[in-house]
Amino acid sequence: VAKISRAQAEANRAKVVETAAGLFRERGFEGVSVGELMAAAGFTHGGFYNHFGSKEALAAEAVGAAWASMAAERARAADFPQLLDAYLSRAARGAPAKSCPAAALAGEVARGPEPVRVAFADGLEAMIAEVEAGLGGESPGRRERAVAVVSAMVGALMLSRAVPDEAPLAAELLQATRRTVKSTLL
Amino acid sequence: VAKISRAQAEANRAKVVETAAGLFRERGFEGVSVGELMAAAGFTHGGFYNHFGSKEALAAEAVGAAWASMAAERARAADFPQLLDAYLSRAARGAPAKSCPAAALAGEVARGPEPVRVAFADGLEAMIAEVEAGLGGESPGRRERAVAVVSAMVGALMLSRAVPDEAPLAAELLQATRRTVKSTLL
């Protein structure tokens, strides 16, 4: 209940962005209120506007942060097949807050304001570039295959989450996409 | 402002479901209020609960209706490559209200109630079955490829919409996925 050091304020701001990056992926932008978010980050809601101009402005930053944490996660995979297995795993399906922003937020981003879409596109471009680098084969057409592979990865994870947990299709979407990409697009 | 014939009431109810099938795909479930929906269908909001138990209950029906209209659209294509071109077209990207429910709603469905997820999964199964039938090749592995192809189709359309309209990536996602599916998965 007092002024805080500049370093602390900066850290608090970052904490809110990080918290939002997780919560938004888990429940969507509209599924998380400003009050709920600030409470999850350890603050009261009033201070929100000291750091961000609006909830929308935070959303754009949070999308960037979500992509950054996902890029760090990707760096942990030894090669592309291993990345693919982790991306399309049952664990990833059940932990949206810690996995791909595209699979969690693409639908809402499509109807969102421009800054959010720009932040989203930047992260997606980076993911495509990394997948392309991990793909084998000759240079001509490699970018094209990488774009299609990313589409399949994002689509499969998203659809798997939309289907009831116990539906065979939930697991099949992940496995069929993993196997098909490995056997025909590597 | 009076009682209406049973046939008329039935038609009015269907009109609301059809209107919802379009509006929900365009703006998402949360982006359309009950009042707005009823007005778009030509009624006042109060009558909504004569037909539906809740907004959620309507959502499940609307998802079914959206899949049904999309199945009718699919039937118009002569073969699978033609269907693929129509599905991943610029026109489809710009007309979510008239195109694939999966690409428009998967994200929200993933966080939605069970009946909505079940209706979603039913329509998705039908789409996969149709794509499998349209795919060439031997029976072993054909289902698997169909599941991966549907994932890529839905993912590409969704991602294309999430990216800014003028970004090259918006068109590239559609084209790269069209071409890659045709050249390696048919």
Added chain:
DNA sequence: TGTACATCAGTGAACGCGCGTTCACTGATGTAC
């Protein structure tokens, strides 16, 4: 076939609630001298 009455689809005002945002206030931090 005609009459009397119950039904119920549609209307529009009203409800309680949670949302994003604003604001007066606080007191330790950061700065000027």
Added chain:
DNA sequence: TGTACATCAGTGAACGCGCGTTCACTGATGTAC
């Protein structure tokens, strides 16, 4: 180095608003006789 004052991150009450849902009311439809 010490003192006086301005700054501003965080607090919590309050705002206006739109939401999903409820309800008393209406009058033509459908039914019983």
